[in-house]
Amino acid sequence: xxxxxxxxxxxxxxxxxxxxxxxxxxxxxxxxxxxxxxxxxxxxxxxxxxxxxxxxxxxxxxxxxxxxxxxxxxxxxxxxxxxxxxxxxxxxxxxxxxxxxxxxxxxxxxxxxxxxxxxxxxxxxxxxxxxxxxxxxxxxxxxxxxxxxxxxxxxxxxxxxxxxxxxxxxxxxxxxxxxxxxxxxxxxxxxxxxxxxxxxxxxxxxxxxxxxxxxxxxxxxxxxxxxxxxxxxxxxxxxxxxxxxxxxxxxxxxxxxxxxxxxxxxxxxxxxxxxxxxxx
Amino acid sequence: xxxxxxxxxxxxxxxxxxxxxxxxxxxxxxxxxxxxxxxxxxxxxxxxxxxxxxxxxxxxxxxxxxxxxxxxxxxxxxxxxxxxxxxxxxxxxxxxxxxxxxxxxxxxxxxxxxxxxxxxxxxxxxxxxxxxxxxxxxxxxxxxxxxxxxxxxxxxxxxxxxxxxxxxxxxxxxxxxxxxxxxxxxxxxxxxxxxxxxxxxxxxxxxxxxxxxxxxxxxxxxxxxxxxxxxxxxxxxxxxxxxxxxxxxxxxxxxxxxxxxxxxxxxxxxxxxxxxxxxxxxxxxxxxxxxxxxxx
Numbered sequence: 001x002x003x004x005x006x007x008x009x010x011x012x013x014x015x016x017x018x019x020x021x022x023x024x025x026x027x028x029x030x031x032x033x034x035x036x037x038x039x040x041x042x043x044x045x046x047x048x049x050x051x052x053x054x055x056x057x058x059x060x061x062x063x064x065x066x067x068x069x070x071x072x073x074x075x076x077x078x079x080x081x082x083x084x085x086x087x088x089x090x091x092x093x094x095x096x097x098x099x100x101x102x103x104x105x106x107x108x109x110x111x112x113x114x115x116x117x118x119x120x121x122x123x124x125x126x127x128x129x130x131x132x133x134x135x136x137x138x139x140x141x142x143x144x145x146x147x148x149x150x151x152x153x154x155x156x157x158x159x160x161x162x163x164x165x166x167x168x169x170x171x172x173x174x175x176x177x178x179x180x181x182x183x184x185x186x187x188x189x190x191x192x193x194x195x196x197x198x199x200x201x202x203x204x205x206x207x208x209x210x211x212x213x214x215x216x217x218x219x220x221x222x223x224x225x226x227x228x229x230x231x232x233x234x235x236x237x238x239x240x241x242x243x244x245x246x247x248x249x250x251x252x253x254x255x256x257x258x259x260x261x262x263x264x265x266x267x268x269x270x271x272x273x274x275x276x277x278x279x280x
Numbered sequence: 281x282x283x284x285x286x287x288x289x290x291x292x293x294x295x296x297x298x299x300x301x302x303x304x305x306x307x308x309x310x311x312x313x314x315x316x317x318x319x320x321x322x323x324x325x326x327x328x329x330x331x332x333x334x335x336x337x338x339x340x341x342x343x344x345x346x347x348x349x350x351x352x353x354x355x356x357x358x359x360x361x362x363x364x365x366x367x368x369x370x371x372x373x374x375x376x377x378x379x380x381x382x383x384x385x386x387x388x389x390x391x392x393x394x395x396x397x398x399x400x401x402x403x404x405x406x407x408x409x410x411x412x413x414x415x416x417x418x419x420x421x422x423x424x425x426x427x428x429x430x431x432x433x434x435x436x437x438x439x440x441x442x443x444x445x446x447x448x449x450x451x452x453x454x455x456x457x458x459x460x461x462x463x464x465x466x467x468x469x470x471x472x473x474x475x476x477x478x479x480x481x482x483x484x485x486x487x488x489x490x491x492x493x494x495x496x497x498x499x500x501x502x503x504x505x506x507x508x509x510x511x512x513x514x515x516x517x518x519x520x521x522x523x524x525x526x527x528x529x530x531x532x533x534x535x536x537x538x539x540x541x542x543x544x545x546x547x548x549x550x551x552x553x554x555x556x557x558x559x560x561x562x563x564x565x566x567x568x569x570x571x572x573x574x575x576x
Contacts (some may be wrong), residue, residue, distance in 0.1 A: 011479065014341060015379045022376060023393045026447070032419055033408045041498065045417040097304035105290065106297035111303055119312045123508050123558055125531055125551050129322060129544050131298040152305025183296040212401050213454045215531075219539055231404040237407060244411055256401035262399040268390050271352070271400065274459040 037062055037249040038149065040158060044244040059245070066249040071224070076257070079228045081144045082217075085212045086151040090206045091199055093153045098161025098195075099187050113162075119155035132219050142223040150216060157202045164198030166190060201272035204265075208273075211258055229254045322548035334545070341549035350525070350533065351356060351550070355557070357438060358529040362506035365449060366444025370498055373453030374448065374491075378483065380454070381461045391458075395451035402448065406515030412466045413516075429523075431516055437523035444512050449505075453498050461487070492573045500565050507558055518529030530554045 036044050038058040043051070066072070070133035100106070101113055111262045131150050140146045150256055168191065224232070262269050286294065291342060323341055325334040345351050363569045395406060402406075412419045413430035421427055430440040464487065472482045510531040517524050528536075530550060538547025 013385060015382070015384065019333045019376070019379055019387075019390050022372075022381060023390055026393050026396065026450075028419075029405070029408045029412060029447070034411060036411065048422070093307065096300040100297040104293050104297040104300075106294035109297070112301060113307055115313070117307070119308055121562070122312075122316065123504065123551075123555060125508060125534060126319050126555055127312055127315040129538055129548055129551075130318035131311060132539075133318075134310075150311055152358065153304045153311065154394065155304075155308060155312070158304055187296075187300075208576035210401055211399075212511075214401070214403050214514070227458060230401045233401070233403040233407060237410070237515060238518075244414075245419070246408055248411060251407045254404040255400040258399045258401075262396070263392065266395075268394060270391065270455050274455045 002041050033248045033251055039245050039247055041243055043250075062245050062249045063253065066238055066246050066253065069246075070236065070250060072250075072253055074225060075227065075229050075232050075254075078144065078147070078221075078226055079211065082147040082228060083207045085148040087203045087206045089148065089152045090154045090157045091203055094157030094161045094202060095192055095199060096187075097158045098163075098198075099165050099191060101158065102162040102165030103168075103191065104183070116155045116158050120159060128215070128219065133147065135220050141220050142226045144226070146220040147217060147226075148226065149220075151206065151210065153223045154202075154206070157206070160202055160205075161195060161198055164195040168194055197271075198268065200268055204269055204272040208258070208269075305469055319551060320546045322545050323552045325545045327543050327545040329418050337545075341545050345546065345549045345553060351530075351537075351553070353525060354528050354530045354533045355553075357527055358507055358509065359450070360438050361442055361445065361529060362503060364439065365445035365506045365509075366499060366502050368442075368446045369449045369453055369502060370495065372449045373498075374457050374495070376450065377454045377457030377461055378487065381458055391451075394454055397450075398452050399446045400448075402511035403515050405448060406444065406512050409440075409447075410516050413440055432521060432523055434526040435522075436522040437517075437527045441512050441516060441527055444516070445506065445509065448512075449502065453502065456498050457491070457494060464490045489574045493575060496565075496569055496573045500562075501564070503561065504558055506560075507554070509515075 012026060017108055035054070038060060039054040039060060040056075043054055043056075047235065097116075099161060101109065101116075127150065135141055135149055137145045140149070172194075173186055176190050181189065213228075214230045214234065217228040218234060221227040221231055225234075233250060236247060308463060322334070324336060324338060326337045326340065327334060376390075380391055410431065415421060415427060415432060420430065420431070428436070431437050467483060468486045468490070469528045472486060477485070508531050509529050512528050513527055513532045514535070517527055521527075531554070534547050534550045534554070537543045
């Protein structure tokens with residue numbers, strides 16, 4: 001018995017060691033990003049491996065410089081607007097369609113739902129050229145509308161919300177219709193509030209996906225005043241590739257908002273991604 | 281449709297239902313289904329200079345695409361990337377998930393850390409790794425006192441990119457594994473404990489088979505994700521990088537042709553080739569599912 005407990009303790013110890021090593025590997029790039037960002041370029045390119053912290057003061061002003069020179073205020077604003085409209089559009093259209101597919105009977109349901117499933121199976125790159133041509137023809141390049149355009153509806157979100165509505169108890173509508181609610185009222189007052197957690201999942205998923213997207217903003221937004229964080233970073237790499245502290249300060253500023261939100265709402269984030277299990 | 285007439289209530293429900301799905305269906309048709317056909321059409325056309333005008337040329341683009349060594353090289357590069365990202369990303373994530381699922385104190389902190397790269401823009405992540413990999417001043421070369429060209433040497437650049445991919449995806453796979461693990465009934469492990477089976481045996485005889493639906497799902501989605509990789513290559517590799525040809529993925533090539541060079545017909549053809557490849561793979565995966573996945 002004693003030896004079994006000792007073995008258990010050893011196992012636990014080994015597990016912690018492995019987890020800690022992995023956590024260290026995961027964190028090193030982040031740490032090095034921030035540490036480089038507060039150094040002078042001279043210090044950043046020093047080749048002494050144990051030269052980890054800046055020696056002549058932490059140059060927090062690097063962030064201010066980068067903030068100004070790349071106009072991060074505009075980048076944050078553009079990214080936030082894109083995320084906001086994408087989340088609103090996705091949640092609104094998906095909850096309606098999800099309710100119809102999950103709870104109502106109607107002719108053409110199977111055919112329509114198979115379209116939803118087909119869209120989810122096809123790799124997204126196939127849509128990009130025509131979507132770009134449409135935005136271009138509408139004269140909507142370099143606008144927030146252009147950034148939001150491919151995300152106005154979501155097949156994945158429809159599927160997710162349909163599953164959410166299907167999970168609700170069967171007799172909810174009956175009770176409501178006895179009380180004299182029509183289908184619109186049932187949906188709005190009873191059913192939709194019950195799928196809050198699926199909606200939160202979809203919202204988080206949509207926001208993270210939009211935040212991370214690089215190719216679409218690069219295609220429809222070449223203007224520095226209307227571009228997003230990711231697309232702006234792609235330009236900096238080419239322009240200032242040897243000013244390492246500035247680049248790392250820019251990278252830090254680009255990841256910081258989402259990291260802060262994630263740390264605060266990590267339970268919702270992790271659950272949202274896990275339950276949706278979508279393609280990110 | 282059935283021949284029996286719909287009752288008034290059914291008709292009412294159908295009208296509401298169609299009103300509810302109309303925005304989504306119109307959106308899907310305009311944004312996704314029309315584009316599928318349009319991309320097929322464009323792949324059969326030659327794009328004029330400066331991206332203007334379309335001339336129908338039949339399968340000429342396909343002939344060119346399939347004759348280019350560059351196409352096959354990029355397909356091979358993409359497969360090589362997937363061969364690093366998917367197996368390593370899955371195995372490491374599985375081990376971490378099993379450890380974290382033991383509910384030891386502090387596991388939520390570890391989970392938070394492992395999942396962190398998932399909420400970071402790949403563009404920023406790639407910038408940081410590019411700096412770590414820097415041949416002259418990068419952290420990696422300085423720590424190990426070497427001068428490895430992590431992203432300049434054609435022989436190893438694809439591995440370096442794959443490592444970034446694994447680092448980025450571990451947390452996501454891990455979270456999916458954890459929710460899969462929580463669905464395995466605890467009785468199995470209790471019975472195994474009574475029989476005196478060790479933790480490692482339990483892992484191979486209980487966890488692995490009962491987790492196979494989750495594993496299959498992750499492998500399938502990640503495989504498709506890896507085959508459409510773009511951001512990492514685009515952000516890490518300069519256009520002047522000598523290793524670019526040995527690293528660039530199919531989607532990277534697609535982006536270059538369709539949007540940098542304005543040759544949409546050729547770009548559309550590349551994406552069609554990728555689509556066919558992915559569809560074939562999906563069919564093979566579905567066959568494999570029946571054979572290897574254990575459904576309770």
